[in-house]
Amino acid sequence: MPTxxxxxGAGFIGSNFVRLALERDAGLKVVTIDLLTYAGxxxxxxxxxxxxxxxxxxxxxVADAMADAVPDGADALINFAAETHVDRSILSPGAFAxxxxxxxxxxxxxxxxxxxxxxxxxxxxxxxGSLGPEDPAFTEAHPLVPSSPYAASKAGADLLVLAxxxxxxxxARLTRCSNNYGPYQFPEKLIPLMLSNAxxxxxxxVYGDGRQVRDWIxxxxxxxxxxxxxxxxxxxxxxxxxxxxxxxxIDVVRAILRELGKPESLIQLVKDRPGHDRRYAIxxxxxxxxxxxxxxxxxxxxxxxxxxxxxxxxDWWRRVKDGSYxxxxxxxxxxx
Ligand code: NAD
Ligand code: TYD
Numbered sequence: 001m002p003t004x005x006x007x008x009g010a011g012f013i014g015s016n017f018v019r020l021a022l023e024r025d026a027g028l029k030v031v032t033i034d035l036l037t038y039a040g041x042x043x044x045x046x047x048x049x050x051x052x053x054x055x056x057x058x059x060x061x062v063a064d065a066m067a068d069a070v071p072d073g074a075d076a077l078i079n080f081a082a083e084t085h086v087d088r089s090i091l092s093p094g095a096f097a098x099x100x101x102x103x104x105x106x107x108x109x110x111x112x113x114x115x116x117x118x119x120x121x122x123x124x125x126x127x128x129g130s131l132g133p134e135d136p137a138f139t140e141a142h143p144l145v146p147s148s149p150y151a152a153s154k155a156g157a158d159l160l161v162l163a164x165x166x167x168x169x170x171x172a173r174l175t176r177c178s179n180n181y182g183p184y185q186f187p188e189k190l191i192p193l194m195l196s197n198a199x200x201x202x203x204x205x206v207y208g209d210g211r212q213v214r215d216w217i218x219x220x221x222x223x224x225x226x227x228x229x230x231x232x233x234x235x236x237x238x239x240x241x242x243x244x245x246x247x248x249x250i251d252v253v254r255a256i257l258r259e260l261g262k263p264e265s266l267i268q269l270v271k272d273r274p275g276h277d278r279r280y281a282i283x284x285x286x287x288x289x290x291x292x293x294x295x296x297x298x299x300x301x302x303x304x305x306x307x308x309x310x311x312x313x314x315d316w317w318r319r320v321k322d323g324s325y326x327x328x329x330x331x332x333x334x335x336x
Contacts, residue, residue, distance in 0.1 A: 001052075003029045003074045005116065007060050007107060008081030010034035012185045013122070015044035017078065017223040022048055024227070033069050034081065035059045036329050043316060043325060044184045057333040060103035066110040076118040076230055077111050079104060085188055086126075086148045090274055093149035100153035101160070108164045108172065119172040120230050121161040125215070125240070126151035127176060130277035137215075137281035140176075140238045147275050158238075165236040173233050175226055177241035178282040181302065182219035183309040187317050190214070191303075194253050195310050196317050198262045208272030210250030213279040217243040218302035221295040228291040242282025243295035259307050 004021060008014040009032030018030050031054045034040045045055070058065040060081045070077065081103060083089065083096045104121065111119050128138040129145035144159075146152040164170040181191040194204045225241040233239055250267075257264055287293045297305070310317060319325040 001027055001029045003031060003071060005031045005033065005070055005074045005077040007033045007077065007079045008040075010036060010040035010042055010044055010055075011080060011084070012039075012044070012182075013180055013219055013222060014080035015184060016182065016219045017080065017226060018045060018053070019048055020220065020223045021227060022052055028052065030054070031056065031069070031071060031074070033058050033060065033066075036333070037083070038326075039084065039186050041184075041320065041325050042329075043319070060107055061098050063106050063110065066106055067113070070110050070114050070116065072114050074114070074116045076120065077107060077116045078120045078122065078226065078230065079107055080122045082154070084150065086150045087188070087273060089148050089150035089153070093153075096149050096153040097156075100150075101156040104157035105160050108160060108170065112164075112168060112170055117171065118230065119161070119164070119170060120226065121157060121172065121174045122226065123158050123174050123176045124151070124154050125176050125178045125242070125280050125282050126277065127155040127158055128280075131279040131281055133279065135279075137242075137283035138240060139283045140240055140286060147277050162236065162238075171235040173229060173235055174238045175229050175241050176238060176282070177222050177225070178215035178217050178243070178280060180217055180219050180222050182306055183313070184316070185219075187321060190249065191252065191256070191306065192310065192317065194256050195260075195307060196321065198257060198260050198266055199310070199314075201262070201266065203268040204253055204257075204266050205268055205270040206250060206253055207270060207276060210248065210253070210269065212249050212276060213246050213281070214249065214252075215242050215281045216245045216247060216252070216299055216302075217241065217295060218297035218305075221297055224296070225287055225293050228293040229287065232291045239287045239291075240282045240284050241287055242284045243299075244282075244284070245299045246279075246281050247299070255303060256307065259304065
């Protein structure tokens with residue numbers, strides 16, 4: 001049975017990928033390795049077939065723990081594990097350097113030692129920095145000019161992955177995706193935060209003038225692109241992933257309020273994020289042309305599905321917001 005190791009598989013996108021990969025291939029086994037930081041939640045993996053899924057709680061930046069956790073000769077290791085929230089990286093950059101940079105190097109080393117056949121690093125468009133309003137979208141040739149500690153740590157990891165390919169001939173490849181949204185996203189990120197606040201008639205804090213632009217993609221489309229790159233992409237190559245869907249933040253927030261039938265008076269313009277990137281936009285021509293991947297979910301359809309999911313899974317986001325989702329983890333796995 002082919003085996004994929006998925007690090008960070010209890011997070012938002014990782015859990016989506018685990019579910020999708022297991023559904024698509026009934027012969028696949030997945031080993032999920034995740035530290036269950038505040039962003040990891042086993043409830044995100046509810047419903048995965050237990051006979052083909054193993055969960056290990058461990059830290060990707062600890063080499064011994066990874067040597068124990070990663071099975072010999074696995075077919076692939078897909079690394080989603082990361083500290084991911086820009087605002088947190090401004091407050092505590094150290095954790096970002098440790099997990100995102102050191103953790104990625106540990107995984108590359110362990111993957112080589114254990115004969116893991118392929119390595120895929122899940123990265124972000126934020127490594128390219130910020131665009132002006134008229135600039136063309138990021139291609140893979142765009143220089144790396146990250147602005148936030150989060151983006152800088154992801155850029156550092158990207159360079160280590162490319163170096164491992166160049167130096168050791170390791171089969172390692174990279175995807176750089178734009179902003180994701182969908183079910184199970186932690187309600188600190190724009191769409192689930194605004195959605196859950198609006199459902200409770202609480203204020204929606206929009207940074208600065210709300211005229212920053214993000215390029216949105218539904219999680220399922222991102223996961224499908226990762227599978228396409230993993231199975232059909234080239235070693236040592238970078239693939240940008242995006243759905244050509246740029247929106248002003250304020251328009252996204254207004255669309256959420258419209259869908260929910262809530263008033264725009266809930267919007268509160270608040271102090272801007274320090275060093276806030278103005279615009280991201282991805283040119284996905286390479287992944288489309290080489291691998292035939294296309295996004296399948298429009299923004300309107302994806303947002304409607306996401307809103308429906310948060311309405312129907314109030315227990316999930318309320319337990320995340322009040323902290324009770326963590327109740328049993330330390331009891332089950334020991335305090336880390
Ligand atoms: P997330 O914050 O929801 O999940 C991250 C997961 O990593 C959590 O389950 C957490 O417990 C785990 N983790 C953190 N530190 C760890 C460590 N030291 N050892 C083991 N596990 C650890 O993040 P996400 O939004 O699902 O993002 C997943 C990946 O995709 C990240 O690498 C991120 O940079 C990348 N990405 C995210 C987006 C986006 O819009 N969310 C866009 C492009 C790329
Ligand atoms: P976020 O979801 O944090 O993703 P990223 O910063 O990685 O793109 O934020 C998306 C955009 O929304 C970004 O321009 C910052 C803005 N934003 C707000 O205006 N208010 C908020 O409360 C949050 C969390 C984000």
